[in-house]
Structures are given as C-alpha cells and as structure tokens.
Amino acid sequence: xxxxxxxxxxxxxxxxxxxxxxxxxxxxxxxxxxxxxxxxxxxxxxxxxxxxxxxxxxxxxxxxxxxxxxxxxxxxxxxxxxxxxxxxxxxxxxxxxxxxxxxxxxxxxxxxxxxxxxxxxxxxxxxxxxxxxxxxxxxxxxxxxxxxxxxxxxxxxxxxxxxxxxxxxxxxxxxxxxxxxxxxxxxxxxxxxxxxxxxxxxxxxxxxxxxxxxxxxxxxxxxxxxxxxxxxxxxxxxxxxxxxxxxxxxxxxxxxxxxxxxxxxxxxxxxxxxxxxxxxxxxxxxxxxxxxxxxxxxxxxxxxxxxxxxxxxxxxxxxxxxxxxxxxxxxxxxxxxxxxxxxxxxxxxxxxxxxxxxxxxxxxxxxxxxxxxxxxxxxxxxxxxxxxxxxxxxxxxxxxxxxxxxxxxxxxxxxxxxxxxxxxxxxxxxxxxxxxxxxxxxxxxxxxxxxxxxxxxxxxxxxxxxxxxxxxxxxxxxxxxxxxx
Amino acid sequence: xxxxxxxxxxxxxxxxxxxxxxxxxxxxxxxxxxxxxxxxxxxxxxxxxxxxxxxxxxxxxxxxxxxxxxxxxxxxxxxxxxxxxxxxxxxxxxxxxxxxxxxxxxxxxxxxxxxxxxxxxxxxxxxxxxxxxxxxxxxxxxxxxxxxxxxxxxxxxxxxxxxxxxxxxxxxxxxxxxxxxxxxxxxxxxxxxxxxxxxxxxxxxxxxxxxxxxxxxxxxxxxxxxxxxxxxxxxxxxxxxxxxxxxxxxxxxxxxxxxxxxxxxxxxxxxxxxxxxxxxxxxxxxxxxxxxxxxxxxxxxxxxxxxxxxxxxxxxxxxxxxxxxxxxxxxxxxxxxxxxxxxxxxxxxxxxxxxxxxxxxxxxxxxxxxxxxxxxxxxxxxxxxxxxxxxxxxxxxxxxxxxxxxxxxxxxxxxxxxxxxxxxxxxxxxxxxxxxxxxxxxxxxxxxxxxxxxxxxxxxxxxxxxxxxxxxxxxxxxxxxxxxxxxxxxxx
Numbered sequence: 001x002x003x004x005x006x007x008x009x010x011x012x013x014x015x016x017x018x019x020x021x022x023x024x025x026x027x028x029x030x031x032x033x034x035x036x037x038x039x040x041x042x043x044x045x046x047x048x049x050x051x052x053x054x055x056x057x058x059x060x061x062x063x064x065x066x067x068x069x070x071x072x073x074x075x076x077x078x079x080x081x082x083x084x085x086x087x088x089x090x091x092x093x094x095x096x097x098x099x100x101x102x103x104x105x106x107x108x109x110x111x112x113x114x115x116x117x118x119x120x121x122x123x124x125x126x127x128x129x130x131x132x133x134x135x136x137x138x139x140x141x142x143x144x145x146x147x148x149x150x151x152x153x154x155x156x157x158x159x160x161x162x163x164x165x166x167x168x169x170x171x172x173x174x175x176x177x178x179x180x181x182x183x184x185x186x187x188x189x190x191x192x193x194x195x196x197x198x199x200x201x202x203x204x205x206x207x208x209x210x211x212x213x214x215x216x217x218x219x220x221x222x223x224x225x226x227x228x229x230x231x232x233x234x235x236x237x238x239x240x241x242x243x244x245x246x247x248x249x250x251x252x253x254x255x256x257x258x259x260x261x262x263x264x265x266x267x268x269x270x271x272x273x274x275x276x277x278x279x280x281x282x283x284x285x286x287x288x289x290x291x292x293x294x295x296x297x298x299x300x301x302x303x304x305x306x307x308x309x310x311x312x313x314x315x316x317x318x319x320x321x322x323x324x325x326x327x328x329x330x331x332x333x334x335x336x337x338x339x340x341x342x343x344x345x346x347x348x349x350x351x352x353x354x355x356x357x358x359x360x361x362x363x364x365x366x367x368x369x370x371x372x373x374x375x376x377x378x379x380x381x382x383x384x385x386x387x388x389x390x391x392x393x394x395x396x397x398x399x400x401x402x403x404x405x406x407x408x409x410x411x412x413x414x415x416x417x418x419x420x421x422x423x424x425x426x427x428x429x430x431x432x433x434x435x436x437x438x439x440x441x442x443x444x445x446x447x448x449x450x451x452x453x454x455x456x457x458x459x460x461x462x463x464x465x466x467x468x469x470x471x472x473x474x475x476x477x478x479x480x481x482x483x484x485x
Numbered sequence: 486x487x488x489x490x491x492x493x494x495x496x497x498x499x500x501x502x503x504x505x506x507x508x509x510x511x512x513x514x515x516x517x518x519x520x521x522x523x524x525x526x527x528x529x530x531x532x533x534x535x536x537x538x539x540x541x542x543x544x545x546x547x548x549x550x551x552x553x554x555x556x557x558x559x560x561x562x563x564x565x566x567x568x569x570x571x572x573x574x575x576x577x578x579x580x581x582x583x584x585x586x587x588x589x590x591x592x593x594x595x596x597x598x599x600x601x602x603x604x605x606x607x608x609x610x611x612x613x614x615x616x617x618x619x620x621x622x623x624x625x626x627x628x629x630x631x632x633x634x635x636x637x638x639x640x641x642x643x644x645x646x647x648x649x650x651x652x653x654x655x656x657x658x659x660x661x662x663x664x665x666x667x668x669x670x671x672x673x674x675x676x677x678x679x680x681x682x683x684x685x686x687x688x689x690x691x692x693x694x695x696x697x698x699x700x701x702x703x704x705x706x707x708x709x710x711x712x713x714x715x716x717x718x719x720x721x722x723x724x725x726x727x728x729x730x731x732x733x734x735x736x737x738x739x740x741x742x743x744x745x746x747x748x749x750x751x752x753x754x755x756x757x758x759x760x761x762x763x764x765x766x767x768x769x770x771x772x773x774x775x776x777x778x779x780x781x782x783x784x785x786x787x788x789x790x791x792x793x794x795x796x797x798x799x800x801x802x803x804x805x806x807x808x809x810x811x812x813x814x815x816x817x818x819x820x821x822x823x824x825x826x827x828x829x830x831x832x833x834x835x836x837x838x839x840x841x842x843x844x845x846x847x848x849x850x851x852x853x854x855x856x857x858x859x860x861x862x863x864x865x866x867x868x869x870x871x872x873x874x875x876x877x878x879x880x881x882x883x884x885x886x887x888x889x890x891x892x893x894x895x896x897x898x899x900x901x902x903x904x905x906x907x908x909x910x911x912x913x914x915x916x917x918x919x920x921x922x923x924x925x926x927x928x929x930x931x932x933x934x935x936x937x938x939x940x941x942x943x944x945x946x947x948x949x950x951x952x953x954x955x956x957x958x959x960x961x962x963x964x965x966x967x968x969x970x971x972x973x974x975x976x977x
Contacts, residue, residue: 100541236778322586
C-alpha cells in the first residue's frame with residue numbers, strides 16, 4: 001500500500017470509510033512520521049497515547065457518517081485543549097493545562113476526529129516566521145533553511161510534511177494564509193465570527209479568526225464545515241445556519257466576476273509574484289470568469305492600521321498573564337509590582353513585549369485619538385473599499401504574500417520588513433472578510449507561492465468553489481522530499 | 486419627631502476671609518440584584534466561602550470570553566427609568582486597563598464614553614423644602630475581587646467571589662451642598678433601587694459604596710474649586726465624616742493662601758481624617774478602549790417601553806398619592822414611603838382602618854417598638870391585619886388611646902389579636918350613655934361637697950370628677966362621653 005499520509009484528507013476519509021485502513025493504522029502512520037520529523041520542530045506537545053486510545057475506540061465502534069471519521073489531527077497550540085498543555089508558544093504558559101476545550105476543537109472532535117498533538121506557533125501568534133516561539137523556530141519542509149511562515153508555522157510545516165492529514169490555525173493578520181503560501185498548502189481565514197473564538201488564546205480579539213489549513217480545497221471545505229458554527233459563548237459569533245461546504249463544492253465558475261485590485265501591485269514586488277498573479281488571472285479567465293479592474297484605495301494604510309489595532313488589543317488581552325492565577329510566575333521580587341515585572345519580563349519574548357509596548361503606547365491618554373481612534377476610522381474606510389468593490393465583483397484575486405519563504409534569521413532583526421510580509425493579508429482581517437490562500441506555482445528557486453481569493457462576508461462557499469476550479473486547472477503539485485527523516 | 490419645614494439651609498464653613506459653601510458630587514457603586522454576574526454564569530450570593538463563586542471567565546483564563554447578562558442590562562434600565570433618566574439605546578462596553586492582583590483580566594469591563602443611562606434627576610425632601618439633584622449618568626461595570634492581607638504574615642490572598650459581579654455606577658452632578666443632603670441623597674437612591682428591586686442597598690455587605698468628590702468655594706463664587714475624590718466610602722456616616730473633614734481641610738488650605746491639589750484621597754475611619762492616596766500626576770492612565778470581545782449594546786425601544794410599563798409605583802408618586810388619597814401630611818407620607826415594605830404594611834393597615842390614625846399609630850408606637858427590639862417592618866411581631874384592628878378599635882371608640890397602648894403591649898407579648906385581648910381582658914370602653922350616667926350620678930352623690938364647690942365657681946374640680954369616673958370604670962369610660970355627661974349633670 002502506498003503511504004497513506006501523503007494523501008489528502010478526503011482521500012484518507014474514503015479509505016477509512018471503505019475500511020481499507022483503520023483509524024489505528026492511520027494514527028500509527030502519523031506517529032511514525034512525527035517521530036522521524038523532530039528536526040522540523042513542528043510539535044510542542046504530542047498526545048500519541050490519547051490519539052491511539054481514541055483511534056481504538058473508533059475502530060471498535062466506528063461511525064462513518066461523521067465528517068472526520070477516526071481522523072487524528074494536530075492543531076495549533078493556541079487552541080485550549082482539555083487536559084493537554086496549551087502554551088501559545090510562550091514561556092508564560094509553558095506549564096498551563098486547560099480544564100476546558102476550545103469550541104472549535106470540540107467541534108472537530110464531535111465530528112469524529114481526535115487530538116494527535118499541539119503544533120508550534122509564534123508566541124501568542126505574533127510573528128510571520130515562527131521564529132518568536134519560546135519552543136524554538138519551526139523549519140519549513142520545503143527547505144531546511146527556510147521559515148514555514150507564521151504564526152501558524154507549526155501547522156503549515158506539519159501539514160506539508162505529512163505529520164497531520166489536515167490542521168487548523170488562527171489568522172489575525174495572515175497567520176493561516178502566509179504559512180500556507182510558504183508551504184504550498186491551502187489556508188482559509190473565514191469571515192470574522194464564523195468560527196468561535198471561545199477557548200482560543202486571544203491575540204487581537206477583533207481580528208482573530210480560526211480556520212482550516214489543508215492539502216487541497218476539498219479538505220478545506222470539510223474542515224471548515226466541521227469547525228465552524230454559532231457559539232453563544234462568543235458574543236461576536238455569527239448566528240446563522242450551518243452550511244455544507246464540501247457537499248456544495250462546484251467547479252463551474254463561468255460568469256463570475258473576479259476583481260483585480262491595482263493597489264496590490266506594490267513597489268519592489270518580485271517579478272515572479274507578478275507573473276504568478278498573471279497566471280492566476282489567465283486560469284480564471286479561461287474557466288469563464290470575467291476579470292474586472294478594481295480599486296481598493298485605502299490598501300496602503302492597512303498595514304499601519306493593523307499594527308495599531310492588533311497591538312492595542314494585544315496589550316490588553318495579555319494583561320491577564322500576570323503570574324497570579326496560572327502559568328509562569330517568577331520567584332523573584334519583593335512585592336506585587338516586582339512579581340509582575342519579573343514574571344512578564346521572563347515569561348514573554350521580545351516580539352510580544354514589543355507589541356505590548358506599541359499597544360500600550362497607542363492607547364495612552366494623549367495618543368489615543370491620534371493612533372487608536374484614527375486607526376479605527378481608517379479600518380472603516382478599508383472595509384468600505386471592499387464593500388464598494390463587492391457591488392461589482394464576486395471575489396477578488398491577489399497574491400498571498402510579497403515573497404516566497406525566506407531564510408531563517410533573515411528578518412529577525414528587522415521587524416518592519418517582517419511586518420511587510422503581511423501586506424496582502426491584513427486588509428481582510430481589518431474588514432472581517434473571508435480569504436483563501438491557494439498554492440499556485442513555484443518561484444525560480446522552486447519554492448511555493450500562493451494566490452489569495454477574497455470573498456464577501458460569509459461567502460466562503462463561493463471562494464472555495466473558485467479555488468476548487470482553480471486547483472483543478474492550475475497543475476500545482478507540492479513536491480517535498482522528506483529530507484528530514 | 487417634628488421637622489420644621491421653615492428651616493433654612495445652613496451648612497457653611499466660616500473662615501476669616503469669608504464664608505464657604507461645600508460642593509459635593511457622588512459616584513455611587515450599587516451592586517445589581519441579579520442571580521449571576523455581569524458577564525458569566527457564576528452566582529452572586531453573598532457570604533460564600535472564598536473563591537466558591539468563580540468561573541473560568543471571572544478568573545480570566547486564556548480564551549475566555551464575556552457574554553452580557555441580559556437581566557443586569559434590564560436592571561440598569563429599570564434603575565435609569567426610576568431616576569427619570571434618559572435611556573441610551575446604544576451603549577458601549579470599554580476596557581479600563583490596570584494591573585492589580587484582584588483584577589484577573591488586567592482590565593475592568595466598564596462603560597466610558599457611551600453609558601447605558603444618561604442624565605436624570607432625584608428629588609430630596611429637605612427640611613428647607615424639596616431639592617433636585619441631577620444625575621450625570623449611570624453605567625454598568627464589573628466589580629473586582631478582594632485582596633486579603635491579614636490571613637498570612639507574608640502573603641496576600643485573593644478572593645474572586647466578587648470578581649465580575651455587576652455594578653451600576655451612578656454619577657451625580659455636583660449638586661449636593663451638605664452632609665445632610667448626602668444622607669438624603671443616598672437614602673433616596675437606596676429607596677428607589679429597593680422599590681425597583683435593582684439593588685438591595687445593603688451597605689454592610691458592600692452592595693452600596695461611594696466615591697465622594699468634595700470641593701469648596703466662597704459663597705457667591707461662580708467657579709467650582711479644585712476637587713478631591715475620596716475613594717470607596719461604605720457608610721453614610723463615614724461619608725458625612727469624610728466630607729466634614731475634607732471640607733474643613735480645604736478651607737484651611739485656602740485661608741492660609743495655599744492651593745488645593747486635585748487628588749484621590751482615602752478616608753481613615755479610625756483617625757477620622759482623609760489622606761492623600763495619589764496625586765493627579767500619579768493618576769492611572771486607564772487606556773480605555775471599546776472591548777472587542779463585546780458588541781455595542783443596542784436596546785430595542787420596545788424593551789425599554791415594556792420595562793417602563795412594568796415599573797412599580799415609585800416613592801415620589803406613592804408619597805403624592807398618600808397625601809392626596811389618604812389625607813396624610815407630607816412628613817407622614819415621606820416616612821411611610823421611605824421603605825417599600827413600610828409603605829406596603831401601611832397600605833394594608835389603611836385599607837382596613839382609619840388612614841390618618843393608622844399613620845399616627847404606625848409612626849408612633851409601632852416604629853418605637855420595632856426600633857426597641859431591633860426589628861424591621863418585614864419581621865414585625867404584629868401583622869398589618871391585627872394592627873388595623875387595633876387602630877379601628879380606637880377609631881370606633883371601642884377602646885381609648887390609653888387602653889390601646891395596653892392592648893398593643895399584650896399583642897406583642899401574646900401574639901393575640903386585639904379583639905380577643907379586649908374581650909378576654911374586658912378592656913372594652915364604656916360607651917353606653919345610660920350606664921355612664923348612672924355611674925356618674927353615684928359619684929356625684931358621694932361627693933356632694935365637691936359638687937357644691939364646683940357650682941360655686943371652683944371649676945377646676947371638673948378634672949377631679951373625670952378622675953373619679955376613670956377610677957371607678959377602671960379606665961374604660963369613654964372620655965368624650967364622660968365629659969359630656971359630667972357637664973350636663975353638673976349644670977343641673
């Protein structure tokens with residue numbers, strides 16, 4: 001039998017359903033892969049015993065009607081998992097074992113899957129290269145010197161290296177889509193409010209959204225269907241009927257109008273990205289879609305706006321990590337204030353501290369109006385740009401990132417250049433819109449590049465359909481040699 | 486107790502350089518009466534073991550999110566309506582960021598720029614007449630936990646039972662001018678909220694606390710002086726003491742040509758003085774911003790209208806009705822509406838007996854007895870029905886006022902109803918004119934000398950005859966009838 005683990009989730013599900021393979025065999029195959037892939041540093045915690053237990057339970061009493069029957073899944077270590085350590089990639093939570101399960105992971109388990117392990121990520125999801133994790137950087141299976149993207153770098157790496165059949169990440173400014181793009185995989189950031197935030201370690205509450213990371217569009221539809229849904233425990237959750245994304249997947253996109261925003265052609269963008277974009281346009285056009293030039297005039301303000309809003313919320317969200325009730329507490333300090341100072345100095349890494357400082361600054365009295373309030377106004381304008389465009393088009397096509405995966409250490413001393421990596425992804429977080437990154441080609445070094453499809457709010461089905469048609473006609477194949485094992 | 490309505494306002498501080506008036510504004514923190522906390526399902530009951538009523542949300546575990554408790558919102562709206570205030574159909578929850586061990590989130594969820602309730606007003610009955618106090622706003626916020634410093638010599642313990650409980654912060658305009666007005670204001674707020682059932686007003690349990698803003702200015706000045714805020718005072722008495730101390734301190738500074746620093750002060754109840762806690766420069770920068778975990782609170786006008794329709798009769802209205810329908814004077818009405826339970830008791834008594842006489846007897850003997858025994862009206866040993874019976878017995882002339890006091894005492898001791906007591910003890914008033922006339926004739930016959938003296942002009946002796954009648958009737962002779970008959974017979 002060929003290696004089951006390099007197949008897509010939907011193929012694996014078929015084999016489980018036809019009893020070609022048992023859940024236990026499947027789980028063992030992934031455990032074997034994971035054990036031989038320690039070099040990648042994709043996992044913070046593995047839960048093999050739990051996974052094998054669950055697999056056995058499934059095999060004893062299989063329910064093939066579920067969306068994810070007997071499927072082991074590793075998830076980003078930002079999702080709280082009951083009785084399993086949840087670190088958010090931070091020293092300050094390195095001993096934290098939740099007594100509760102995040103809604104999104106619970107939804108996955110309720111659909112027949114179970115936890116295989118917790119995946120490395122940038123500390124509190126702050127980063128674009130997975131280099132800010134307390135547990136060390138993650139390596140991109142595409143090349144041993146390359147970052148896997150971030151913040152869901154453990155997720156993208158594990159997925160591309162066949163260490164999990166599919167996974168989930170969170171995306172605050174591109175943390176699903178950029179790593180997907182860097183590893184030649186599919187990543188979807190759903191509409192804000194489609195997936196519950198309850199039980200996900202918060203970074204920036206108004207931007208955070210969990211989403212699937214998969215090998216193909218069909219898998220993406222299955223995972224989204226399994227993880228999404230209204231949750232009364234999250235006040236920002238959208239109360240709507242659940243959709244059958246996988247069942248409704250269609251590859252006919254004839255007549256759909258695809259917007260091409262001129263503002264996404266940025267200075268110094270590698271020629272290859274531009275060529276990739278052209279290729280994408282051609283594929284869609286050949287499939288019968290109509291390309292329409294549009295303008296999103298406030299795009300250039302998105303990154304600065306994001307780097308005000310996200311740190312502002314983060315500075316407040318991370319105040320709870322004070323050493324008083326859970327997590328890391330410094331033993332040093334003679335009073336409460338010193339305990340706080342030492343706990344937070346020792347518990348947080350540099351990037352987190354940088355963002356807490358920025359966030360504290362922009363919310364300070366005297367600066368609030370100039371920064372935070374203004375950013376909120378610009379955010380509305382960015383949203384309005386999209387609203388206006390979506391009166392004319394069904395979806396928008398852009399590159400996912402301005403470059404392919406960069407080298408480890410290349411940008412660690414230059415935060416601004418690191419932040420610029422999110423330039424194409426942050427506008428949709430600010431606008432709350434769904435966006436899909438799909439693998440579209442390779443650059444001349446052979447590194448994967450992605451294109452991004454942005455949809456109207458709650459129009460996931462449409463961008464999945466476009467992605468589905470694109471995927472069938474793009475001819476992209478992720479050829480990753482397992483150099484690490 | 487007699488209150489002279491003609492009394493004039495007279496709370497000023499006299500200095501060498503002039504006469505000062507005291508300007509006071511209050512920020513009252515009233516705990517919302519609700520079964521669960523503002524953003525979590527934890528119970529709010531007082532008196533639990535430490536950290537017994539704490540959920541993952543209250544203790545700010547990673548990934549926990551607040552969900553607004555609708556009942557708390559309704560309670561705030563009801564209170565706003567009770568304060569004749571504008572209800573804001575759009576309000577926003579903000580985060581007030583600061584670090585403290587008993588503030589698990591590292592921020593308090595409060596309302597900053599867009600409170601749920603806007604301007605309103607409260608009427609106070611002062612000896613010098615009615616006084617209106619403006620309400621600036623009312624907003625909802627979370628309470629913090631409690632740090633316990635005295636359980637261990639080197640550690641501080643934290644109890645999060647209060648963490649996340651809903652508070653209403655009611656901010657008055659700087660309209661108060663004396664400790665008495667503060668007393669009346671707090672009591673009035675408390676009464677209104679207790680009528681509404683939105684806050685139990687229990688100051689001992691911390692359900693009602695206040696920050697007191699005090700400044701002074703020379704009488705006639707238009708500008709306010711620099712104010713100091715006295716934090717977290719938890720009894721009316723302490724508020725009054727703190728104000729008196731603080732106002733004198735400020736006047737003294739001004740008299741000595743010094744400036745008042747705008748600062749936050751603490752009231753030391755042992756030393757009876759206020760002490761600087763932090764200056765304006767050291768004031769926290771709370772970095773307020775809208776809580777992204779919560780959507781703006783949008784109230785349906787229908788909900789507000791429905792709540793308005795379902796409000797109980799409030800003290801001001803009830804007082805008006807007591808004056809108009811029951812013929813009480815303003816003072817009586819005021820006292821009888823001061824607690825909803827008192828007014829309920831009164832109304833029950835008034836339904837079954839003479840309304841005016843019921844008021845007099847309630848405010849006299851009943852209140853004195855409750856006060857004596859440390860009871861309140863809800864656990865009065867005398868039911869409203871029995872009390873009404875007693876009042877009616879007086880009114881009908883069945884017993885005299887003097888006998889009534891005797892009956893009242895027996896009612897407390899035995900729990901019997903007045904009818905039974907009057908009958909078994911034979912306390913019924915003698916009101917049969919024929920019998921009384923017969924008795925009086927006998928008395929006059931045995932005191933012929935006194936009758937002669939009376940007739941020859943010594944009219945003072947009338948009292949002597951009344952006394953004899955009372956003595957011989959065991960106090961049961963109807964006094965009015967006795968007088969009439971005596972006069973008639975002595976004339977003859």
